[in-house]
Amino acid sequence: GENVEQHPSTLSVQEGDSAVIKCTYSDSASNYFPWYKQELGKGPQLIIDIRSNVGEKKDQRIAVTLNKTAKHFSLHITETQPEDSAVYFCAASGGIASGGYQKVTFGTGTKLQVIP
Amino acid sequence: GAVVSQHPSWVICKSGTSVKIECRSLDFQATTMFWYRQFPKQSLMLMATSNEGSKATYEQGVEKDKFLINHASLTLSTLTVTSAHPEDSSFYICSATRLGGAFGYTFGSGTRLTVV
Numbered sequence A: 001g002e003n004v005e006q007h008p009s010t011l012s013v014q015e016g017d018s019a020v021i022k023c024t025y026s027d028s029a030s031n032y033f034p035w036y037k038q039e040l041g042k043g044p045q046l047i048i049d050i051r052s053n054v055g056e057k058k059d060q061r062i063a064v065t066l067n068k069t070a071k072h073f074s075l076h077i078t079e080t081q082p083e084d085s086a087v088y089f090c091a092a093s094g095g096i097a098s099g100g101y102q103k104v105t106f107g108t109g110t111k112l113q114v115i116p
Numbered sequence B: 001g002a003v004v005s006q007h008p009s010w011v012i013c014k015s016g017t018s019v020k021i022e023c024r025s026l027d028f029q030a031t032t033m034f035w036y037r038q039f040p041k042q043s044l045m046l047m048a049t050s051n052e053g054s055k056a057t058y059e060q061g062v063e064k065d066k067f068l069i070n071h072a073s074l075t076l077s078t079l080t081v082t083s084a085h086p087e088d089s090s091f092y093i094c095s096a097t098r099l100g101g102a103f104g105y106t107f108g109s110g111t112r113l114t115v116v
Helices: none
Strands: A004-007 A010-014 A019-025 A032-038 A045-051 A056-059 A062-067 A072-077 A086-093 A104-106 A110-115 B004-007 B010-013 B019-025 B032-038 B045-051 B067-073 B076-081 B090-097 B111-115
Touching: A004 A086, A010 A019, A019 A086, A019 A110, A032 A062, A045 A056, A045 A062, A072 A086, B004 B090, B010 B019, B019 B032, B019 B090, B019 B111, B032 B067, B032 B076, B045 B067, B076 B090
Parallel strands: A010 A110, B010 B111
Antiparallel strands: A004 A019, A019 A072, A032 A045, A032 A086, A056 A062, A062 A072, A086 A104, A086 A110, B004 B019, B019 B076, B032 B045, B032 B090, B067 B076, B090 B111
């Protein structure tokens, strides 16, 4: 099955600096890579996702890059703000298989702290 | 956008009783729903996957007779924790998708179960 590794487990940055979280996956068949933000006591919220036919995607201060050859993908948050503080999870899935469904495998999470 | 409602958000029950958690897709038809369990400071662990109208598929190590899953309609899945024990205390989260995950996966807000 799929195995997703995520680093670092904790990350502290000064407000305004950038934060980078990296993930690797093992199953070359995975083709959908979402990133989730989870605040304490809440369910994960999708913040950005990327599909395997794209190498990079950006949405305002958030960007994700994907290297299919190396099987790794990264989340980049620029101009961090205190409200960005949360736990971030990467995930991998064969989510666009036609007809059937694929499981989403989560990374171990990164606790991001943005220091004002 | 896709919205998944999970109820209740928290529940306290006595040991030996059963608890039902509901997961509803509010504005789309969820062909597949997933149930996760999350312990403090840990990642989400998939418990089972259910497709509407068919039996759920449980992950290895998850007792299907203890964690009963019903996906009777395209908008509702329920997880019943039977004969709950303190070790079942956890954060349970559902996720829903449609058409093989082509539209991504939307998570509910989670249910904090405490068994006393």
